[in-house]
Amino acid sequence: MMVLWLTLLLLHEGCTLTPVTTVQLGEPATFTCVSPDMLSNRIFWYKQSAGDALKLVVRLQKHAKPVFQAEFSASRFDVKVSENMSHLTILRTTEEDEGMYHCGVLEWSVITWSATYLSIEEQTTSSEFVALVIAIVCLVISVIGNIVFICHRSPRAACGQCKAVALQKNINRQSIQQSNKDTLVYSAVIFTMMRADSGAVKDATAVERERIYAAVKAFRLDQ
Template identity: 55%
Template sequence: MFFLHQGYSLVPVKTVQLGEAATLTCALPIKEFGSITVHWYKQSAGDGLKLIVTLSKSAPPEYSPEFSRKRFNVENANNVCNLTVLKTVQEDEGIYHCGIAEWMYPIQWSETYLSVKGNTQMTSNYTVVQWPTVLDPLHPGESVTLQCSIISVFDKATCSEDLSVFWFRAESNKSHPNIIYTHGNTHDECENRSETQKRCVYRFSKNVSSSDAGTYYCAVDICGEILFGNGTALKLGMIFH
């Protein structure tokens, strides 16, 4: 298991071979399990959260119709809740969210990206570029556009249809980043840079608020592996009233 960026405790990535079992873990509070309920969700590129299963001590696991218990298994032991994909297929790839609900407390979240390897293309043929490294200070209400370029090198240059691009925002005072946008398999533009090289550009635009400062990472799922940019730091200027 590795992380999207070493500078923060970001979303961990678990990589398995196609057809293997994959077990994702979620740390539980050190207290009686009977006082909490655990929800597991899956999020694919371009999609919202889809509930997989709900687990509590007072009832057997409740699986959503889309996620059969023949393919998924959930159990808790030693203050850890495990979700196991019994035999992975390519469609299992995505971000898995664990939500811990306690009475009178906010839901606690943790995430893991499950990467399913099975494609024969080589990620060494790709480069992920983010720029500028630091944006000039902005003020709330101003618009900003973040840009991420994927450069591919092949005998016949192409932007793979298997690309999935995610944008994360990380703050130094948070243990996990927020996923803010997914491109799915769409890009803004592609161009041939040479006979063997092609570049596809992915952009994310938003009007900033006072809480939007942080480092924004472009993470790209290529052929079952994760490549990521160095991040773009978004700084907000001083606000005068």
């Protein structure tokens, strides 16, 4: 009987292309087997690894519970049957689950075969992703550090600016006071030099005094 099944399987695979199902490691994988009337037939699910023979996974029969083989625990596999479909599901895939899964539907003396190849891709964290995460973490730490530094330094900088402004105002005030003192001195000198009798005749000395007065007055206006 097994030889007949293998012969039919080889003829079937030689005439058709086998579909491929690809899942990530640890994800579930489901295979589907279609038949005109599943409830009235017997169903056999097989697994075939590369370079290995067929291994029976589960056998289903009408009005009976699925019978799993010892190597394929019911805690890892689930099988369901509807009117014209049978679904075999690996709940959590491992690397050993990769291979060809065959469904054989036996109706009287006729066997209908279908096969699906399961490809497992490992879920590995790429070096580029790790580098990206490290870069993001470093950037966040740098930004937080700069914010803390600015907040810690700002009060001191503001205080220093206030002191500099106050010092500049003090210097300007002292300069203005000194300038006012110089102007008052010139005014006193001018007042003393300009005292003369209104009826006196202006001589050379008086003319010279008027020139000095005009020069000092012009100096004050320019200021």
